[in-house]
């Protein structure tokens with residue numbers, strides 16, 4: 125017998141509420157020229173006004189903003205508001221209804237999906253961890269991934285394999301990233317598929333090289349491969365989306381995958397420690413961390429487990445840094461106000477400008493493809509005779525903040541975004557020129 129929870133009980137449980145650096149980059153000395161409340165009026169059509177919503181040090185060209193993303197004024201103001209609210213009254217609850225629900229609705233509008241398809245997480249890594257630690261695999265099913273993914277995917281599927289005994293195979297999608305081809309990448313994944321492959325684990329934009337995968341084409345190829353397979357045997361396309369999310373405008377229908385995990389604290393410039401896991405095949409996995417949603421409480425109190433997995437059940441419960449979680453809404457709204465297509469255009473125009481400038485330098489080897497169809501905002505390269513970490517340090521002296529990739533071999537990495545200007549791109553090119 126389930127008994128509805130009253131509001132006080134829900135509040136009491138928190139239900140209604142509810143880096144380690146993977147790259148190196150010297151910290152700039154921030155000069156806080158504006159405050160959350162003192163930021164100039166926001167005109168989303170004016171890139172200078174967009175940039176003015178951030179308190180980045182204007183002395184530096186910021187090409188590592190995606191690493192530990194700064195928040196724009198509306199996000200900072202929301203964090204401050206919720207922090208003050210919680211400090212004044214620990215029963216503080218914004219909006220009069222479940223904040224998680226309205227965040228999921230906002231996120232759903234942003235990605236063109238349904239709120240019930242979205243689990244709220246703390247990071248990309250947590251999303252992938254929930255996915256790969258929760259997927260149910262039957263005997264003989266296997267996992268396919270690629271050589272180019274980040275630790276979160278590789279370790280996630282290794283843990284999946286340890287738990288289930290499934291075999292994991294890796295395919296190589298390109299030898300020279302600068303010459304990656306969409307057709308060849310899809311073909312390599314197709315060739316790696318086995319008759320019982322249940323999980324295809326890939327990354328939308330490789331943080332090792334800046335290569336963007338043609339996720340839609342991979343999904344179309346898989347749809348063909350899945351034809352005639354039972355639902356429980358269908359190969360599921362699972363995507364680490366973090367370096368595409370907030371940089372590339374595609375929604376979930378455009379991607380056509382089954383699961384997509386992303387932090388909202390990188391290219392979306394949302395609050396740190398926030399993210400989403402979107403999925404359309406939730407019953408393929410079991411929740412890993414007990415949720416704090418209504419269904420979890422009902423199951424707990426009635427002693428009867430839920431009939432099926434839902435995104436809400438898969439959303440980890442426990443108390444959060446609520447002032448950050450609740451400010452996710454403002455991050456989605458900020459980018460929506462600018463326009464997702466405009467954000468993508470700007471990000472890619474700046475990346476194209478940077479690549480063109482770097483390509484002209486004889487001591488620079490670009491790793492990222494020229495084509496905007498095969499890249500996003502990441503631009504990776506090597507400098508003849510200079511270690512990437514040394515290049516980062518010397519660029520910092522020239523007021524350019526770049527980072528290194530946490531891969532072997534490591535590369536020098538730039539990220540163009542809504543916080544960078546064309547002038548800063550030109551200055552970065554000049555600074556790299558000076559590294560010869």
Ligand SMILES: Cc1ncc(COP(=O)(O)O)c(C=O)c1O
Pocket residue numbers: 143146191246247248249250274276327329330331364366367386387388399
């Ligand atoms: C491809 C990729 N996935 C995931 C992460 C980690 O993201 P998060 O901090 O949201 O877990 C990184 C590191 O920045 C990354 O490069």
